[in-house]
Amino acid sequence: MVEAPDRLAERLGRFDALAVAVSGGVDSMTLATFAHRLGRPSVMVIHAVSPAVPQEATERVRALATAEGWQSVVTGAGEFDDPRYRDNPANRCYFCKTNLYDRIRDLTPHVIASGANLDDLGDYRPGLLAAAERDVVHPFVEAEMTKADVRSLARRLGLADIAELAAQPCLASRVETGIAIDAADLAFVESTERRLAASADRGATLRCRITHDGVALELGDDALPRRAELEKIVTALCAESGRRFAGTRAYSRGSMFVRP
Incomplete structure (x- = not known):
């Protein structure tokens, strides 16, 4: 049986050059590292910055680009200039990826590659439509690799810290559908989650959500032992910023999407 890395290498070998869209998460960082180390195709790494991208993600990309010797470009995607994105409809991700x-x-004229994996195909992912319209390729999908396969590959590449990164979608995913995307809200979410992470166990699942009822705290089972402490942090930050704390609830992936 052909192993996943061999399947991936075979799929990447079709291209002379790739532009890998790197968000700073485990999938795109692993893809860029693997493709670059192959030596062929020629790889350009593109990272887009915006209020929806956590600063630590950008710092992670810059650090690995230096360590690996990537040909990298940090740019703005311009999605905040698009009112269709800022209006935050259920298919907001389509407009984000369109701009990206x-x-x-x-x-670049290179073929564009994303870090999407097989598990992503089971989610509501409007961004995949934007990718299809622009002939973006998904090497992990073509190599039939799941999220677990990607993490395993990251470990084989010596990217232990990246392999253990928790899923971290863009900050706009914390805003409930229909609430306009606002840079100040995203900055609040980022700073709040950073404070929460510093007080929770490493890797604990937690989200600061902007909802129609106010700011909600979502906790996974691994964060519940520190619930009282985490609630106190969010309550204080909401009071400082004049926001309403809407309470704590169980973490639910994609809970801010209100689908048509």
Whole structure:
């Protein structure tokens, strides 16, 4: 049986050059590292910054780019200039990825690659439509690799810290559908989650959500032992910023999407 890394290498070997869209998460960072170390295709790494991208993700990309010797570009995707994105409809991700991939196409003629894996195909992912419209390729999907396979590959590449990164979708995913995306809200979410993470067990699942009822704290089972402490942090931060704390509830993936 052909192992996942061999399948991935075979799929990547079809290309002379790739532009890998790297968010700073485990999938895209692992893909960029693996493709770059192959030596062929030629790899350009593109990282887009915006109020929806955590600063630590950008710092992670810059650090690995230096360590690996990537040809990398940090750019703005421009999604905040798009009112369709800021209005935050259920398919907001479509407009985000539309702006991202169009920006990458302005920068390079290379085939664009994403870090999507097989598990992503089971989610509601409007961004995949934008990718399909722009002929973006998904090497992990083509190599039939799941999230677990990607983490395993990251460990084989010596990227132990990246392999253990928790899922961390963009900050706009914390905002309930229909609430306009606002840079100040995203900055609040980022700073709050950073404070929460510093007080929780390493890797604990927690989210600060902007909802129609106010700021909600979502905790996974691994964060519940520190619930009282975490609630106290969010309550104080809400009071400082004039926001309403809407309470704590169980973590639910994608809970801010209100689908048509």
